[in-house]
Amino acid sequence: MLKRVYVDNFRCLVNFELKLGRVNLLLGSNGTGKTTVFEVLYRLQQFVAGNAKVLAVFPSVDLTRWRPTPTQRFELELQVGTASYEYALLIEHDDDRRKAKIKSETLTMDGKKLFHFQEGIAELYHDDFTPGPQYPFDWTQSGVAVLQPRPDNKKLTRFRQELQKIIIAGPHPMRMSSESRDEESVLSRNMENFASWFRFLSLEHQGATMAIIPELKKVIPGFSSFSVKEAGEAKVLKVLLEQPDGNGRPLIYDFSELSDGQRVLVVLYALLFGLKDEGVSLFLDEPDNFLALREVQPWLTALTDSCGEGVEQTVLISHHPEIIDHLALSSGLWFYRDSNGPARVTDKPAAQVDGLKPSETIARGWES
Amino acid sequence: MSRDAVNTVVLSEDTQTECFIRRFLVKQGWDTRKIYPVPVPNGRGSGSGWVLNRFTTELKAYRSRCTRVATCLIVAADADNKTVEERVQTFKDACAEAGLPFRKEGERVIFVIPRRNIETWLAYLRGEAVNELDAYRKYDYESDCREQVVKLADCCGRKNLEPAPPPPSLVATCAEFKRIAG
Numbered sequence: 001m002l003k004r005v006y007v008d009n010f011r012c013l014v015n016f017e018l019k020l021g022r023v024n025l026l027l028g029s030n031g032t033g034k035t036t037v038f039e040v041l042y043r044l045q046q047f048v049a050g051n052a053k054v055l056a057v058f059p060s061v062d063l064t065r066w067r068p069t070p071t072q073r074f075e076l077e078l079q080v081g082t083a084s085y086e087y088a089l090l091i092e093h094d095d096d097r098r099k100a101k102i103k104s105e106t107l108t109m110d111g112k113k114l115f116h117f118q119e120g121i122a123e124l125y126h127d128d129f130t131p132g133p134q135y136p137f138d139w140t141q142s143g144v145a146v147l148q149p150r151p152d153n154k155k156l157t158r159f160r161q162e163l164q165k166i167i168i169a170g171p172h173p174m175r176m177s178s179e180s181r182d183e184e185s186v187l188s189r190n191m192e193n194f195a196s197w198f199r200f201l202s203l204e205h206q207g208a209t210m211a212i213i214p215e216l217k218k219v220i221p222g223f224s225s226f227s228v229k230e231a232g233e234a235k236v237l238k239v240l241l242e243q244p245d246g247n248g249r250p251l252i253y254d255f256s257e258l259s260d261g262q263r264v265l266v267v268l269y270a271l272l273f274g275l276k277d278e279g280v281s282l283f284l285d286e287p288d289n290f291l292a293l294r295e296v297q298p299w300l301t302a303l304t305d306s307c308g309e310g311v312e313q314t315v316l317i318s319h320h321p322e323i324i325d326h327l328a329l330s331s332g333l334w335f336y337r338d339s340n341g342p343a344r345v346t347d348k349p350a351a352q353v354d355g356l357k358p359s360e361t362i363a364r365g366w367e368s
Numbered sequence: 369m370s371r372d373a374v375n376t377v378v379l380s381e382d383t384q385t386e387c388f389i390r391r392f393l394v395k396q397g398w399d400t401r402k403i404y405p406v407p408v409p410n411g412r413g414s415g416s417g418w419v420l421n422r423f424t425t426e427l428k429a430y431r432s433r434c435t436r437v438a439t440c441l442i443v444a445a446d447a448d449n450k451t452v453e454e455r456v457q458t459f460k461d462a463c464a465e466a467g468l469p470f471r472k473e474g475e476r477v478i479f480v481i482p483r484r485n486i487e488t489w490l491a492y493l494r495g496e497a498v499n500e501l502d503a504y505r506k507y508d509y510e511s512d513c514r515e516q517v518v519k520l521a522d523c524c525g526r527k528n529l530e531p532a533p534p535p536p537s538l539v540a541t542c543a544e545f546k547r548i549a550g
Contacts (some may be wrong), residue, residue, distance in 0.1 A: 022509055023509075305387075308512070309511060326408075357407065
């Protein structure tokens with residue numbers, strides 16, 4: 001479970017700290033930094049667990065515009081069982097903003113070092129925290145990302161695995177294609193590769209499809225099942241729906257032929273039930289977009305019930321009144337931003353109004 | 369109208385009680401999609417006052433709906449320092465003030481009134497000796513009540529609350545559930 005995120009000098013996040021619990025709802029006006037937090041996490045994931053180069057992931061254009069400081073700092077605290085991992089990354093951009101290097105990168109577990117990089121030298125530590133080899137290392141990529149799993153670095157590689165279990169995405173149904181060229185283990189930010197991810201899920205997680213189908217039958221009238229059909233070099237995700245009279249062979253549609261809302265329902269229930277017991281964390285940006293009002297509460301209940309029972313942690317960004325009224329005061333993290341200044345967050349609204357629902361208070365701007 | 373409209377509304381003063389009731393209903397065979405927990409404004413502690421204020425609105429909604437479809441209204445509020453009867457009386461008073469008749473014979477409206485609060489029942493279902501005056505520990509997460517839900521469902525199946533003696537407020541609620549069972 002991600003317990004803490006600290007970001008300094010990334011867009012509107014300046015000396016910004018966010019503490020998270022098991023169920024979280026990020027609230028706030030447009031432009032207050034909610035999605036930016038997801039963006040940072042996604043990029044850190046690409047950097048630490050995906051082996052990307054520093055400038056590709058953290059270009060200078062994302063330095064906070066009103067600050068002259070060339071360094072960016074990112075910190076994560078990740079709880080895995082009883083162990084607490086802390087990851088810190090310091091990036092320095094050069095004067096003309098065309099290059100960037102890692103000034104330091106540190107991973108600790110319960111306060112003891114597992115990896116440290118500074119001034120071009122990487123120091124590796126064994127699983128018993130005794131010092132291991134020191135070696136010159138590339139200034140432009142994560143030293144944590146490149147280490148191959150070995151019997152004596154299981155703690156370090158576990159951190160990477162756990163970081164990869166955080167799914168950071170927001171459904172954009174218009175971008176979702178039925179076509180897939182490969183299985184893909186990572187769902188993209190906008191979920192446009194859902195068909196490829198679904199193929200991976202069907203192959204790698206036995207029973208996932210079987211777990212999803214009964215849930216979708218409850219929410220999509222006439223839903224029957226999925227199939228994947230060859231189409232030249234690609235494959236196409238198909239959805240089988242019952243005939244209107246319920247008799248005869250099911251009708252076959254491309255996934256993209258479903259309505260926007262139906263595609264989002266498929267994705268949201270696939271995330272919840274296809275990965276049950278995998279210990280994933282779901283960081284979802286406006287998952288309620290495109291959903292019928294009747295569908296929001298049942299999905300939200302299924303999601304919050306899953307937390308601690310298969311799903312490790314949930315962080316939602318939402319402006320939906322139903323979600324706000326269910327979660328705002330128990331699990332809300334309230335984002336604020338004065339003018340074009342830095343984003344700030346608190347765990348309580350500045351003001352509450354007796355007799356009004358949280359969504360009604362927010363609609364009037366009376367929460368601040 | 370929606371093919372799977374909600375048929376059970378849970379009006380509860382906190383999310384722990386709501387979670388416990390909802391999970392219990394599902395364990396008893398209710399369809400989770402047909403249960404609508406009214407959003408609890410202050411999450412973990414809105415207080416019985418909020419339930420009381422909202423009660424007459426939900427009762428009116430129930431009455432306008434129940435003539436067409438079998439619907440239930442489950443109202444949950446802690447007894448706190450009152451007796452169960454005294455807490456139910458506050459709902460009767462609210463009805464009188466609103467000019468509404470209180471629950472009529474055959475209406476599928478029930479009152480879940482844990483005394484002192486839901487934590488008393490959870491402690492009992494963990495096997496602890498409890499009284500209805502002391503305060504017992506709260507869970508960090510509402511879903512941590514899952515084992516107690518299973519225990520209560522198991523007791524219901526055997527029609528026997530164990531260990532004896534159960535909290536009287538829990539016994540009273542079991543009797544209330546007969547109004548909506550089946």
